[in-house]
Amino acid sequence: MKYKDIYKAYIKLKKSKREDFYSEHTAEIILFESSRKYLKEHLGESKTLNISQWKSELATMKKEKDSLYYQIIDLRKEVEQTEKVKTCIEQLQEQEKQLTQVKRNELEI
Structure with a gap:
């Protein structure tokens, strides 16, 4: 997924730095989360298409x-x-x- 690295970096950050990072990369994080949710709903347990x-x-x-x-x-x-x-x-x-x-x-x- 396109924004996976940004999301991983966001998750690894401490809570104090997360807010600033989130505000800088809001669009990418939201897109990653929504695409992950969509794929999870449509793929079920399978990780591949x-x-x-x-x-x-x-x-x-x-x-x-x-x-x-x-x-x-x-x-x-x-x-x-x-x-x-x-x-x-x-x-x-x-x-x-x-x-x-x-x-x-x-x-x-």
């Missing part, structure tokens, strides 16, 4: 992403076809209205 597990999880997620992407493409095609059908139906309804109007006009004459 399980790279093979991460790679496996990454591969699984990529497959899932690809699958979802192809589903999106299929859904977009389906929506496009549905919109075409809707447009055709609306055009037919409009034509039918016009024909009905023409027939009424003919009957009135």
Whole structure:
């Protein structure tokens, strides 16, 4: 970790000198402590990262992403076809209205 040496030096100091050292290196000490806490929470008892597990999880997620992407493409095609059908139906309804109007006009004459 980047600030481990600063933190070790801070811990080794006597209490009388710690306050001055802390005020000089507050950011580094806080970053070290928070990163250590984060790693402890996420790594558990293990001190090392399980790279093979991460790679496996990454591969699984990529497959899932690809699958979802192809589903999106299929859904977009389906929506496009549905919109075409809707447009055709609306055009037919409009034509039918016009024909009905023409027939009424003919009957009135």
